Amino acid sequence: MTFGILHGVSVGPGDPELITLKGLKILQSCPVVAFPAGLQGRSGVAEQIINSYLKPEQIRLSLKFPYVQKEEILEQAWQEAAAEVWPYLEKGMDVAFACEGDISFYSTFTYLAQTLKSNHPQLGINYIAGVSSPFAGASTLGLPLTCQEEKLAILPALYCPEELEKALDWAEVVVLMKVRLVYGQVWKILAKRGLLDQAWLLEKISTAEEKIYHPLSHYPQLSLSYFSLMLIKQNQNKIGRI
Amino acid sequence: MTFGILHGVSVGPGDPELITLKGLKILQSCPVVAFPAGLQGRSGVAEQIINSYLKPEQIRLSLKFPYVQKEEILEQAWQEAAAEVWPYLEKGMDVAFACEGDISFYSTFTYLAQTLKSNHPQLGINYIAGVSSPFAGASTLGLPLTCQEEKLAILPALYCPEELEKALDWAEVVVLMKVRLVYGQVWKILAKRGLLDQAWLLEKISTAEEKIYHPLSHYPQLSLSYFSLMLIKQNQNKIGRI
Numbered sequence: 001m002t003f004g005i006l007h008g009v010s011v012g013p014g015d016p017e018l019i020t021l022k023g024l025k026i027l028q029s030c031p032v033v034a035f036p037a038g039l040q041g042r043s044g045v046a047e048q049i050i051n052s053y054l055k056p057e058q059i060r061l062s063l064k065f066p067y068v069q070k071e072e073i074l075e076q077a078w079q080e081a082a083a084e085v086w087p088y089l090e091k092g093m094d095v096a097f098a099c100e101g102d103i104s105f106y107s108t109f110t111y112l113a114q115t116l117k118s119n120h121p122q123l124g125i126n127y128i129a130g131v132s133s134p135f136a137g138a139s140t141l142g143l144p145l146t147c148q149e150e151k152l153a154i155l156p157a158l159y160c161p162e163e164l165e166k167a168l169d170w171a172e173v174v175v176l177m178k179v180r181l182v183y184g185q186v187w188k189i190l191a192k193r194g195l196l197d198q199a200w201l202l203e204k205i206s207t208a209e210e211k212i213y214h215p216l217s218h219y220p221q222l223s224l225s226y227f228s229l230m231l232i233k234q235n236q237n238k239i240g241r242i
Numbered sequence: 243m244t245f246g247i248l249h250g251v252s253v254g255p256g257d258p259e260l261i262t263l264k265g266l267k268i269l270q271s272c273p274v275v276a277f278p279a280g281l282q283g284r285s286g287v288a289e290q291i292i293n294s295y296l297k298p299e300q301i302r303l304s305l306k307f308p309y310v311q312k313e314e315i316l317e318q319a320w321q322e323a324a325a326e327v328w329p330y331l332e333k334g335m336d337v338a339f340a341c342e343g344d345i346s347f348y349s350t351f352t353y354l355a356q357t358l359k360s361n362h363p364q365l366g367i368n369y370i371a372g373v374s375s376p377f378a379g380a381s382t383l384g385l386p387l388t389c390q391e392e393k394l395a396i397l398p399a400l401y402c403p404e405e406l407e408k409a410l411d412w413a414e415v416v417v418l419m420k421v422r423l424v425y426g427q428v429w430k431i432l433a434k435r436g437l438l439d440q441a442w443l444l445e446k447i448s449t450a451e452e453k454i455y456h457p458l459s460h461y462p463q464l465s466l467s468y469f470s471l472m473l474i475k476q477n478q479n480k481i482g483r484i
Contacts, residue, residue: 010381012262013371020373021266022259102373104380104387111389127381129255131262131344131371138346139252139369145346147353151405152396153413156388163393166412171395206371 003123004032004089006116007096008103010130011049014207018136023128024053030096032088034061034081036108045227046098061085061095065108078115086116089123102132106156106177134175137202137229140210143236146173150235158182164189174232180224187220190232199232245365246274246331248358249338250345252372253291256449260378265370266295272338274330276303276323278350287469288340303327303337307350320357328358331365344374348398348419375471376417379444382452385475388415392477400424406431416474422466429462432474441474 007026012018019027027033033054038044043051047062054060063081066073088095099109104127113125134154138145146152153171155163157178164186167174179186179201190196201213204227213219249268254260261269269275275296280286285293289304296302305323308315330337341351346369355367376396380387388394395413399420400406406428409416421428421443432438443455446469455461 008381010373010377015264017264017267018262018371020254020260020262022257024263025259102377102381102387104377104385106388106390107386110386125384127384129260129373129378129381131252131373132377135252135344135346135374136371139250139344139371142367142369143346144349144352145344146348146396146398148348149398151398151409152394154388154394154396156391156393159391167393170408170412 002092003120004092004094005124005126006085006089006113007094007126007128008107008109008113009096009098009128010103011046011098011100012131013101013133013136013205014045014049014210016049016052018131018206019049019053020128020130023130026126026128027053027096027098028055030058030094032059032061032093032095033098034063034085034095035098037062037064045100049100050098059088063112065111074111078111081112082115082119085112086120089116089120102130103127104129105132133177133205133227133229134231136205137200137231140202140205141200141212141231143200143231143233145231158186161185161189168193168195168232168234172233172235174234176230176232178226178228179230180226180228183222183224186230187216190216195232195234198234198236199230201228201230203228205229244334245362246334246336247366247368248327248331248355249336249368249370250349250351250355251338251340251370252345253288253340253342254373255343255375255378255447256287256291256452258291258294260373260448261291261295262370262372265372268368268370269295269338269340270297272300272336274301274303274327274335274337275340276305276327276337277340279304279306287342291342292340301330305354307353316353320353323354324357324361327354328362331358331362344372345369346371347374375419375447375469376473378447379442379471379473382444382447383442383454383473385442385473385478387473400428403427403431410435410437410474410476414475414477416476418472418474420468420470421472422468422470425464425466428472429458432458437474437476440476440478441472443470443472445470447471
């Protein structure tokens with residue numbers, strides 16, 4: 001008996017039209033579609049993005065991935081998610097996992113895929129790339145994210161101010177993912193370096209709730225949602241004439 | 243009289259199905275479609291990607307952007323490209339510029355858009371984000387590009403080995419764009435750091451001519467094409483179990 005394929009489908013940053021043709025085709029061709037569960041019973045971001053594309057006959061699996069750091073809790077959640085998906089794959093049914101942004105970029109899919117692959121080494125896994133939020137953010141702003149010889153540094157949720165200092169020393173363009181918890185610290189570093197007017201803060205890019213904060217000199221404090229992203233362009237005055 | 247809109251449409255890394263629904267819709271709705279000319283009379287990469295989507299009645303503009311560093315030659319080429327596009331915009335016709343990868347990421351579009359905007363400040367410009375090659379490369383390999391607390395450094399065409407050393411000191415994951423001209427230097431740095439087996443070299447991702455080189459210990463020298471990309475995952479043994 002041949003297993004089904006596990007497809008990791010990138011569904012983009014928020015606007016349902018930012019899914020790729022390939023992603024949509026695979027999403028609609030799988031009898032089973034999985035996605036991360038939302039908080040407090042609400043739909044998750046990936047589910048909201050793909051909702052209008054799914055057909056009634058497709059089985060939907062809402063998988064729980066807790067927002068915690070503790071390894072044992074995470075490991076258990078991954079095993080539970082894998083156990084929900086596996087029976088379909090075992091029967092030969094393809095499963096599409098819908099992931100906001102890009103499937104390879106800080107994606108929950110990585111852990112689900114690794115857990116399933118570790119339990120069932122013969123499982124076939126297919127990744128479909130998509131639009132990730134730093135690029136969508138630059139397009140929203142009408143800014144070139146990088147040009148010419150600019151280097152780009154991307155930091156995940158930032159817990160240590162030294163990491164940002166090092167990134168700013170090294171790269172002309174710095175992106176901070178999920179900046180919510182460290183915004184105050186980041187603001188002080190940008191203020192010290194005179195970069196408040198060369199930084200853009202974006203929330204929920206390409207959705208109806210999108211917000212843009214700029215220049216940051218107006219916003220020393222902000223109460224942000226989980227999907228908040230900062231772009232810092234140190235050379236913006238020099239080369240960003242748009 | 244209202245000007246037409248200039249749309250920068252990301253068409254993805256090579257596979258025509260990796261364009262977004264939004265990108266395709268805008269591309270097909272514009273009476274004029276522009277793209278960078280290929281070398282020696284051949285079709286350029288963006289043109290190849292979108293060719294099957296275009297309708298006979300759409301006007302095609304093949305714009306020349308020379309592969310040189312010299313500022314005056316570049317500036318002149320941007321002005322010439324702008325002069326080819328402007329008459330359509332001036333008549334109120336929308337123009338879609340098709341760009342391989344993502345429109346904000348080391349894109350020729352930046353210079354065309356800046357030149358037109360500088361000549362005609364009222365011009366409306368619309369950016370449509372897309373799939374960029376580092377993400378498409380990770381999906382091709384079935385690797386998570388970044389996970390957990392990993393930092394990502396992306397370098398453009400690399401002319402100075404110290405830049406790579408600094409990137410490897412700072413980030414767990416390093417991507418080198420257009421690595422062709424410096425491959426030999428890069429190989430030596432990776433060899434010194436014991437990273438040859440944690441680096442992947444990809445050419446012409448997601449096209450029929452795609453090639454993957456790994457482990458790099460087998461390839462101290464390579465004759466590469468322009469679209470060559472390297473992914474280096476320093477922690478791969480620790481977290482990349484796929």
